[in-house]
Amino acid sequence: MxxxxxxxxxxxxxxxxxxxxxxxxxxxxxxxxxxxxxxxxxxxxxxxxxKSKHELYETAVEMYAKECSAPVIQILRQEGLTLEGYIERLEKNFITTDGKEKYHDFFHQAENVMFHQQLELVMLKIVMPHMINFLENMKKQGEIQIDDTESVAKFILYGQMPIINDETITTAEKVSKIDKILKKILS
Missing domain, CATH: 1.10.10.60 (Homeodomain-like)
Incomplete structure (x- = not known):
């Protein structure tokens, strides 16, 4: 039937x-x-x-990247928080989602490193304009004093990926390491 x-x-x-x-x-x-x-x-x-398995896979990556990025973007777009408030919300989101992502099993297999890196690049491309805008807003509010928000956004997003993807440390350790680095960069 x-x-x-x-x-x-x-x-x-x-x-x-x-x-x-x-x-x-x-x-x-x-x-x-x-x-x-x-x-x-x-x-x-x-x-x-x-049309092909490749097109199917690329569509899946794009949809999944948007899905994974949406909560981060939502937090970055919120208004009225201090820098510390944003960091706390981003950390809480990461703690609740790390390792529980829909396609985690596929992207985190050792033999799928290249696929995972492809996913990362798509996600970073999606989040980047929101991070730049967020940093510009924090700068206007006097929360941070940086000159080149685009470079700092790139450094933050691309720089944290090796820590986020380090399967040898716990989620709490990842959050702690990124928190310390972010606070040093942005203070």
Whole structure:
């Protein structure tokens, strides 16, 4: 029996299934047929929404990067907080989400380092304008004294990634290290 679903629902189902199969079998070893089989549909259905496995993967990365970045952007856009208030909210968000992300299993496998770096770059591109704007606002409010907000934004975002992705330390240790560094840079 054929089950008809709304296009956006079906597209998300294909993406979620693909990421699950990628995590289990690996990206290279997974075919569109494998994804369709996991969904109990014909592979033509997957090709109806995505021209190729690569396009499917790139769409998944873009959607996932937006999803992961949204809470950070929401915090950076809030008004009326002190610098310390922003840092506390960002830390709280990180503590509640670290390691619990939707596609964490795929992106954090040792053999998927390149995929993880690709995701990072997309996320950083999404967050960057919001970080620059945030720093400009903090500067106007007299919370920070920096000349080149764009360079500081890049340094903060790109510089914290090795700490965030260090699986050898706890989430609390990550937060502590980043907190100390941020406060030194921004004070």
């Amino acid at each position: 054929r089950i008809s679903k709304e296009p956006e629902v079906r597209k998300q189902e294909i993406i979620d299934t693909a990421m699950k199969v990628f995590a289990r079998k690996g990206y290279e070893a997974t075919s569109m047929t494998d994804i369709a089989k996991e969904m109990n549909v014909v592979s033509g259905l997957c090709y109806r929404y995505f």
